[in-house]
Amino acid sequence: MAIAESIVLRLAGVRTSFRFPDPIQVVEVRRFLPEADRLVRDRRHPRLLRVLDRKGRWIGLAARTAPTTDDLVGYQGPIDTLLVMDTEARIVGIALRKTYETARYVRYVVEEDAFMTFFNDRTLAELARLDLSEAEMEGVSGATMTSMTVAEGLVRTAQELQQQQQLEGSDRGPRSQTAGVVVRVRDLGTLFVLGLASVISLTHLRGNRSLRVAFQLVLIGYLGLINGDLLSQELLVGWARSGVPWRTAPALVLLTAAALAVPIASRRQLYCHYLCPHGALQELIGRRSRWHWRLLSRFSRTLQRLPGLLLAAVVGIAITEINFSLSNLEPFEAYRLGLAGAASLTLAAIGLVACLVIPMAYCRFGCPTGALLRYVRLNRKSYQISRGDLLAVILVATVLVLRMAR
Incomplete structure (x- = not known):
């Protein structure tokens, strides 16, 4: 896809988007400019469309963030956003077009009027100079990830349009550089929790029970319920x-990198043991329970295969691109209050009830993300070929065959 886009750019001199091939339609613009009748490409800038009324009078401008933001990923994928302006290049409204993002998060963003109108009345030049951190844009x-992707996409698109310095009748101002990393307060909080977890896991502090309980409450309340920063198969596949x-x-990227790298480098399960809010909640509940069942060893071994089978199913869904929400296979969306689906809530409830009688029941017998982290963890048998390795080879071969068949 990227190669095809590069060829079109070289031959036609215009960037195109194969992810978002559908052009802007006048009906989309009419939502903000009711008198819009047709769209014509601006002669001076091919990325801009002039909005004309029935009499052919120029009444505004329209643009979209694709292909500028095709590489800008939210929780699961990129987003194409419509940007409508008046004749002075002042924003009158934005709208989300096609997305590869999780549908529930997109709906949540669209329904938040404060966010959808945040950019209104700014000129294109003002949008290009906008610093999201200084503007206290928290999403x-x-x-948060979905909304911040939309926000940064708008800023980057405005910067690209301004750098051409061809927009007639706008406040041009100085050229802006492409937006860099956006660090918000929630990111600093997550990084602090990650650093603290690393210190606890690598020092004698891991044996301090009072500190561990207090930290687990932080994981559940802050990392889980407030930030919603949990690893999941939906996240990784996206x-x-x-x-x-x-x-x-x-x-979240650094947290994910640490979760994958630390087991390989140190044999420690940093994420599962010290960072997962759901694991922390299970441990706290299990400690207070007086009813612990001892499963038959054969039955326990059978159940322990379930996470690996779920992980294989996730890979199968990912490579065949079946229309199925992977969040339905894990309970982690339950921590995103107001957004979780029935499947995630049900899995969370069942897992928490089960851990009353079976310690860490979901972690041991139901978590595909945990299975992935256990698979990459360095151990004494890492240099031997296992059934997991054979399954991984088969899945990779399947991916290659499907790619070649397309």
Whole structure:
């Protein structure tokens, strides 16, 4: 896809988007400019469309963030956003077009009027100079990554348009550089929790029970319920398909990198044992329970295969691109208050009830993300070929065959 876009750019001199091939339609613009009748491409700038009324009078401008933001990933994928302006290049409204993002997060952003109108009445030049951190843009609660991706996409698109210095009748101002990493207060909080977890896991502090309980409450309350920074298969598959959002979610990217790298380098399960809010909640509940069942060893071994089978199913869904929300296989969306689906809430409830009688029941018998982290963890048998290795080879071969068949 990227190669095809590069060829079109070289031959036609115009960037195109194969992710978002659908052009802007006049009906989309009419929502903000009711008198809009047709759209014509601006002669001086091919990325801009002039909005004309029935009499052919110029009444505004329209643009979209694709292809500028095709590499800008939210929680699961990029977003194409419509940008409508008046004749003075002053924003009158934005709208989300096609997205590869999780539908629930998109809906949450669209329904937040404060966010959707935040950019209104700014000129294109003002938008290009906008510093999201200084403007205290924290995004939409519960859908922060999605909303911040939209916000940065608008800024980057405005910067690209301004750098051409061809917009007639606008406040041009100085050229702006491409937006860099956006670090917000929530990112600093997540990084602090990550650093504290690393210190606890690598020192004698891990044996301090009071400190561990207090830290687990922080994981559940802050990292889980407030930030919603939990690893999941939906997250990892989304990044594998669309790229890593290191600009809009740097803390979550670092947390993910640490979760994958530390088990390989040190044999320690940093994320599962010291960072997972759901694991922390299970441990706290299990400690207070007086009813612990001892499963038959054969039954326990059978159940322990379930996370690996779920992980294989996730890979199968990912490579075949079946229309299925992977969040339905894990309980982690339950921590995104107001956004969680019935499947995630049900899994969370069942897992928490189960841990009353079976310690860490979900972690041991139901978590595909945990299975992935256990698979990459360095151990004494890492240099031997296992069934997991054979399954991984089969899945990779399947991916290659499907790619070649397209």
